[in-house]
Amino acid sequence: MAPFPSGLGIEKIPVTVHASSRAASTAVASEIASLIRASAAKGQNAVLGLATGSTPQAVYEELVRLHKHEGLSFKNVVSFNLDEYWPMQPEELQSYRRFMREYLFDHIDIEPANAHIPDGTLRPEQIPHFCDQYERQIQAAGGIDLQILGIGRTGHVGFNEPGSSRESRTRLITLDRVTRMDAASDFFGERHVPRKAVTMGVGSILDSKRIILLAFGEHKAHVIKKAVEGEITSTIAASFLQQHPNARIMLDAAAAAELTRFKTPWLLGPIDNFGISWNEQTVRRATIWLARTLQKPILKLTDEDYNEHGLQDMLSSRGGAYDINIEVFRSLQNTITGWPGGKPPAKPGDPHERHGRISVSGHDIFPKRVVLFSPHPDDDVISMGGTFIRLCDQGHEVHVAYQTSGNIAVWDESAIRHADFVAEFAHAFKDRLGDHGQQAAEAIEKSVEEFVTRKQAGQVDSPELQRIKTLIRRTEARAGARYSGVKHENIHFLDLPFYETGRVRKKPLGEEDIRITMDLLDRVEPHQVYAAGDLSDPHGTHRVCLAAITTAMHRLASREWMKHCTLWLYRGAWQEWEPEQIEMAVPLSPDEVMRKRYAIFKHESQKDSALFPGPSDQREFWQRAEHRNRHTAELYDLLGLAEYEAIEGFVRWTPSAADGSLTEAKPVARSSTAERSSASGDLH
Numbered sequence: 001m002a003p004f005p006s007g008l009g010i011e012k013i014p015v016t017v018h019a020s021s022r023a024a025s026t027a028v029a030s031e032i033a034s035l036i037r038a039s040a041a042k043g044q045n046a047v048l049g050l051a052t053g054s055t056p057q058a059v060y061e062e063l064v065r066l067h068k069h070e071g072l073s074f075k076n077v078v079s080f081n082l083d084e085y086w087p088m089q090p091e092e093l094q095s096y097r098r099f100m101r102e103y104l105f106d107h108i109d110i111e112p113a114n115a116h117i118p119d120g121t122l123r124p125e126q127i128p129h130f131c132d133q134y135e136r137q138i139q140a141a142g143g144i145d146l147q148i149l150g151i152g153r154t155g156h157v158g159f160n161e162p163g164s165s166r167e168s169r170t171r172l173i174t175l176d177r178v179t180r181m182d183a184a185s186d187f188f189g190e191r192h193v194p195r196k197a198v199t200m201g202v203g204s205i206l207d208s209k210r211i212i213l214l215a216f217g218e219h220k221a222h223v224i225k226k227a228v229e230g231e232i233t234s235t236i237a238a239s240f241l242q243q244h245p246n247a248r249i250m251l252d253a254a255a256a257a258e259l260t261r262f263k264t265p266w267l268l269g270p271i272d273n274f275g276i277s278w279n280e281q282t283v284r285r286a287t288i289w290l291a292r293t294l295q296k297p298i299l300k301l302t303d304e305d306y307n308e309h310g311l312q313d314m315l316s317s318r319g320g321a322y323d324i325n326i327e328v329f330r331s332l333q334n335t336i337t338g339w340p341g342g343k344p345p346a347k348p349g350d351p352h353e354r355h356g357r358i359s360v361s362g363h364d365i366f367p368k369r370v371v372l373f374s375p376h377p378d379d380d381v382i383s384m385g386g387t388f389i390r391l392c393d394q395g396h397e398v399h400v401a402y403q404t405s406g407n408i409a410v411w412d413e414s415a416i417r418h419a420d421f422v423a424e425f426a427h428a429f430k431d432r433l434g435d436h437g438q439q440a441a442e443a444i445e446k447s448v449e450e451f452v453t454r455k456q457a458g459q460v461d462s463p464e465l466q467r468i469k470t471l472i473r474r475t476e477a478r479a480g481a482r483y484s485g486v487k488h489e490n491i492h493f494l495d496l497p498f499y500e501t502g503r504v505r506k507k508p509l510g511e512e513d514i515r516i517t518m519d520l521l522d523r524v525e526p527h528q529v530y531a532a533g534d535l536s537d538p539h540g541t542h543r544v545c546l547a548a549i550t551t552a553m554h555r556l557a558s559r560e561w562m563k564h565c566t567l568w569l570y571r572g573a574w575q576e577w578e579p580e581q582i583e584m585a586v587p588l589s590p591d592e593v594m595r596k597r598y599a600i601f602k603h604e605s606q607k608d609s610a611l612f613p614g615p616s617d618q619r620e621f622w623q624r625a626e627h628r629n630r631h632t633a634e635l636y637d638l639l640g641l642a643e644y645e646a647i648e649g650f651v652r653w654t655p656s657a658a659d660g661s662l663t664e665a666k667p668v669a670r671s672s673t674a675e676r677s678s679a680s681g682d683l684h
Contacts, residue, residue, distance in 0.1 A: 392485025533569025
């Protein structure tokens with residue numbers, strides 16, 4: 001797909017938006033390769049400024065492919081990395097030096113002496129001299145030809161936190177708490193994140209001849225809007241790129257979603273300037289935006305309201321306010337259903353002979369076979385617990401499939417407590433288990449305690465500790481599913497291999513992950529599938545789990561049962577669907593909200609203080625879910641629909657041609673305005 005058109009002057013930095021993060025990464029890798037080859041042809045070095053984090057991984061993967069399969073040599077490349085935590089040993093899991101070796105340097109022919117990375121092992125008194133030398137090395141190399149950047153949630157580039165000046169150079173900096181929260185998952189808790197880092201300064205970065213800033217995923221959309229459309233300010237270090245003559249920002253559609261040309265293009269003039277027409281989806285989005293802006297129900301919007309808020313073209317092309325209001329109101333009204341799986345067949349003469357308003361393939365089949373995929377062992381009840389319970393209550397054959405063990409998200413103390421319980425249990429039933437059983441339990445408890453005592457921050461758990469944590473989350477998931485009404489034999493633990501690294505950073509999605517997912521679907525032959533579309537998950541697991549499902553369903557497309565199968569995407573753990581996106585809205589009563597809360601409470605290891613709560617919301621997951629469900633209900637009420645206690649929203653997944661690819665299985669919601677993709681972590 002060609003990049004989207006620009007923002008007609010409102011964007012103060014040139015922005016290119018690609019259809020996917022993979023397409024953007026490939027384009028950036030191609031530019032880097034062209035620079036390297038052009039420099040080599042002139043007998044010159046290509047000087048690159050490099051970044052770390054999850055976002056540039058696909059760029060580095062493509063560069064490695066170009067080296068191995070298309071002969072791209074890095075012999076003439078000199079590189080300078082943006083930053084490194086301090087203190088940090090080069091072999092530690094979180095070391096950027098290690099990151100660069102694992103993802104790039106060990107797979108290409110760059111001269112080791114030409115790869116420069118800030119030193120995290122320096123003594124405090126050595127740092128000023130090192131920073132001055134780093135600047136001189138960049139100058140001696142002729143300056144950076146192409147600098148790759150990312151953007152943190154605070155708007156930082158490199159580790160230039162809010163307040164960094166335009167003239168700042170390479171230095172030691174104290175990290176903002178938000179930045180440390182964002183990095184907490186990589187360090188197994190915020191308390192282990194270093195408080196300082198060595199970083200190139202804003203001035204050092206702006207000295208580069210060309211700059212490309214990459215950002216992928218919805219969680220970057222708000223700060224991208226500030227950097228691109230806002231004023232230049234030291235509060236948002238990335239905004240200084242507005243002053244650079246050759247800076248560019250490369251986004252996927254999700255990261256671009258808050259830019260005016262995507263969110264409210266009608267404010268910039270005729271929308272056909274952006275390749276958009278006033279179709280049903282655009283009209284619905286604009287009308288809901290207008291109603292929310294004016295805090296008026298849809299049916300009370302007037303011609304004047306539309307005219308005064310940049311919607312004259314829509315008004316003239318769609319028949320006036322009355323017709324638009326009715327059309328959009330009915331489309332929203334038709335999303336609401338208390339029967340997410342459809343109603344039982346009506347008896348002859350039944351005046352309520354209907355199956356609900358939602359048009360679902362195979363809606364006349366009752367009861368349905370349903371598979372609910374849960375990336376982590378608690379996403380099912382957190383994100384769609386009310387619908388989950390209702391599907392069971394209404395008589396459908398509900399299966400729940402927990403895709404990963406979730407074992408890294410359990411506190412060590414909780415694992416020790418469970419090991420202690422097993423030892424006590426073995427002692428209490430020694431007459432049945434025998435001396436061997438008691439001794440084995442006590443040996444495991446001792447082994448786990450000894451490991452935890454000497455465990456270093458970020459160290460991978462021992463096999464025994466990993467197994468105990470897996471069992472903790474498995475028994476909690478089983479308790480939550482049983483409480484929701486699922487039969488024991490319909491609870492499945494897939495333990496997808498990509499997850500089982502013992503680290504926050506996972507392996508890529510592989511064929512075994514797809515096979516496991518396909519096998520379950522083929523056994524159940526579901527009429528409905530539910531999956532997490534909550535792709536702002538900062539660890540990236542949701543995105544990979546959804547890719548496993550969409551790839552599997554693409555490959556199973558010829559199966560007879562697939563003709564009657566619909567895939568619904570849910571949210572709730574990290575964000576919620578907007579009203580203009582929702583295609584099925586399941587209202588919850590106060591009693592159902594409480595039942596959902598109790599189902600979440602079954603996950604005791606995640607209660608009170610989850611190990612990885614995420615960077616943007618420190619509330620417990622049940623509190624987030626209830627707030628988001630109530631907020632959705634309040635929005636429906638504001639728009640003039642019935643008032644409910646809470647609403648869980650869903651979007652129907654529509655397959656794309658790329659869904660058979662492990663690397664580009666895209667979860668595209670039919671009514672979404674942007675591709676839903678995410679990348680964990682910030683770029684540095």
